[in-house]
Amino acid sequence: MSRVVRNALLFGLTPLLAGSDLLVKALTIALFGLLLMSLGGVTLMPLRRWLQGKALALAALLLSALLIGCGDLLLQLFSGELHAALAAWLPLLALPMLALAFDERPTITSGLHAGLAFAALALSLGLLREGFGNGSLFAHMDWLFGQAASSWQLSLHGGIGLLAYAPGALILIGLLLAARRLFFNSTSEPS
Template identity: 55%
Template structure:
C-alpha cells in the first residue's frame, strides 16, 4: 500500500514549530536522526511479530518509548533546548509512524527518512532564522555554539519566525523540489 501524497507531509509537522531558530532545528534534527534510524531497525522485528491493527499499536508504543527516551536524554544534556522545543519533540512519533505506512523498504529506510528530515530541518531553520530574525545561531549556547552567533544590522520579517511563515516557506521549498525543469 503506497501512502497518499499528504501522508508523508505529516512527518514534517514537527518542523513548523521547531525550526524558527537554526539551533532548535539542529536540536530536533540531532534527536530525529538516531530516533528514526533506531525505529527503522526495530520495525522489521515488529512486523514479524505483529500484523494489522496490532502492528500499528505496537509501532505507536515503540515510537512513544523512543521519543520518551529522547526527551529524557535531552532534559539531562540540553535542558534549555529541551524547554525551547517543548511539545514538538513528541511530534517526532509522526515520522516514525510514517515508516509503518510505507511498505517494507529494508533496514535503511529509517536512516534515509532521518537524513531527509534532518536536511529539511536544517534548511528550514536556517531560512526562517535568516528571514525572520536576521540572525544565525541565536541561542547557540543551548548547544555550546554561543561564539558563532551572527546578527544583521537590519531587522527580519517576523512572519517567517512564526508557524504560518514556516508553513509558507515549507510550501515554497516543496514546490521548488517538485518543479520540473
C-alpha cells in the same frame, strides 16, 4: 503511498512548523528525527515477521514513545533551555515513525532515508527561518554547545517577521517543495 502514511507524514511536520524558528532548535529536532526514524526503521524490520497491520502500528507507537522518552530525558539533562523550548513538540515525532510502520515496501534503510529527508528539511527551515525571519544566525547556540558558543551569533540586517512564525514556515516549505520539483523535473528531462 496510502492515505494513512501521507497523513502521518504531514502531521509529522508539526514539530518543524513550531520548533524550527531558530537553527539550534531545528538542529535538535533534526537529530531527534534522524535517530528516531533510523533506530525505529531498523527495529521494525524484524517485528514485521510476527506483527502486521494495527499490531505493527501499535508496536511502532510504543517503540517511538520509548525512544522519544529516552531522548527527552537526555535533552533535559543536557540542556534545560532546549528542553523547555522543544518539550511540547518532540512527542509529535512519533507520527513519522507510525508512517514507517505502514510502509508497503520497507527496507532496512527506510528509516534512515526518511530520517535524512526529515533532518534536511528541518535544517533548511531552521536556517531560512532564523536568517530571513529573525535576521540572525546561530542565536542561542550556547543551549547546545555551551557557553563558548554564545559569541557565534551573527546579526544580519533586519528580518521578515512572518517567516519566524508557523505561517512563514508553511510558506518556506511550499517554496522548498517548488524548488525541489523544479530542480528534479529539469534534471530528469532529456537534452
